[in-house]
Amino acid sequence: MQGDQPQQKRQRRKDARPSEILEAGLALFAERGFAATRLDDVAKRAGIAKGTVYLYFSSKESLFEAALKDRMVSTMEGVGELTASFPGSTEELLGLVLERIYDQMIEGDAGVLLRILISEGERFPHLITLYREVALSRGMATMKAILKRAEARGELRVPAENIDPRMIVAPIAVLAIGEKVFGEQSLGDRDDFLKRHLDLVLRGLLSANAAR
Structure with missing residues (x-):
């Protein structure tokens, strides 16, 4: 059972990522507008790797x-x-x-x-x-x-x-x-x-x- 806990934690983290990315994106849209916001910056604000954001949002x-x-x-x-x-x-x-x-x-x-x-x-x-x-x-x-x-x-x-x-x-x-x-x-x-x-x-x- 204990061995399953890290996996469950990772799954919860993965499930939460789209909403975390969304929150980060909205924060940057508010600060910079649409044109000046980059997905790389959204990933940084969300605390995830640059490539990860593209798994959920292509643009x-x-x-x-x-x-x-x-x-x-x-x-x-x-x-x-x-x-x-x-x-x-x-x-x-x-x-x-x-x-x-x-x-x-x-x-x-x-x-x-x-x-x-x-x-x-x-x-x-x-x-x-x-x-x-x-x-x-x-x-x-x-x-x-x-x-x-x-x-x-x-x-x-x-x-x-x-x-x-x-x-x-x-x-x-x-x-x-x-x-x-x-x-x-x-x-x-x-x-x-x-x-x-x-x-x-x-x-x-x-x-x-x-x-x-």
């Missing part, structure tokens, strides 16, 4: 895609699962949904990916395409599901098909961009901004007789 683009899936897509998948099983009102659901997205986009490091798209997307248009195909499409599908759910409950002011789901999350992008341009001092109180965002969305979406 910076594949690392960026993995980060999109881990930070953005996984969040929207969680929101989708919540939407499918949530028993409460649309007001309650949207409050939880927006808070999750704020946590990831503003407090978490998914905002790093958005800032890269804003600042370097023109130089790397394939990243924009990747974001649209991997993350944006999933996010919009999730928002549409929330709208359809609200419509089925008789809570919407107008038909779901007449509502652009991008409007639900647009203030989050404004906040993320403001942080990049003006710094953290421009954000004000995050919880207050979220409260005002939710109020704006609910007033625009819900019918007068919807539960508030």
Whole structure:
């Protein structure tokens, strides 16, 4: 049994490597941007041999895609699962949904990916395409599901098909961009901004007789 312990430890270490590389990559993306980040530097930050990182990620683009899936897509998948099983009102659901997205986009490091798209997307248009195909499409599908759910409950002011789901999350992008341009001092109180965002969305979406 004791002889198995080193092997088990090595296996746990191997299993953890993709997430360790991802964390190192996100840290360097935040510090240097996409163009100036090299996979060799990511390997160094992760504390692994240079060649090891290529076993998991063949390029910076594949690392960026993995980060999109881990930070953005996984969040929207969680929101989708919540939407499918949530028993409460649309007001309650949207409050939880927006808070999750704020946590990831503003407090978490998914905002790093958005800032890269804003600042370097023109130089790397394939990243924009990747974001649209991997993350944006999933996010919009999730928002549409929330709208359809609200419509089925008789809570919407107008038909779901007449509502652009991008409007639900647009203030989050404004906040993320403001942080990049003006710094953290421009954000004000995050919880207050979220409260005002939710109020704006609910007033625009819900019918007068919807539960508030």
